[in-house]
Amino acid sequence: MNQNKAQIRYLLLEPLLRGKGIGNQLISKAITFATEKNISSIILWTNSELTAARKVYENFGFEIMQSKQSYLSGKHLTEDCWRLDLLK
Incomplete structure (x- = not known):
């Protein structure tokens, strides 16, 4: 099994940009990128x-x-550490 892992270090949106779905788009793009690179999980x-x-x-998820x-x-x-497993 691939043990490559990725970490999202900072995800911060300026207050005027919040509530517009941009955070969802950024996380979606990060997941797509990690999946394409065969990353096993994101924390x-x-x-x-x-x-x-x-x-x-x-x-x-x-x-x-x-x-x-x-x-x-x-x-x-x-503080919480969150993980998404991509390769199951």
């Missing part, structure tokens, strides 16, 4: 406050694999 980290982004990841409590930007947050 990404996000936090509990980013509810819209989390919904996008969930809709594409990403699943939470790990969670940890963090103190970021002056707040206590839950």
Whole structure:
């Protein structure tokens, strides 16, 4: 089995671009690219406050694999590592 893995490091949209489906398009393109390159899975980290982004990841089939409590930007947050397996 191919063990190549990809990570989406940052997915950030300017506030004026949010809610227009651009995040969905970017994730879709990332999945298509990874599939074409025979990548076995994609991982990404996000936090509990980013509810819209989390919904996008969930809709594409990403699943939470790990969670940890963090103190970021002056707040206590839950960080989650999400994974999408592409080669099954």
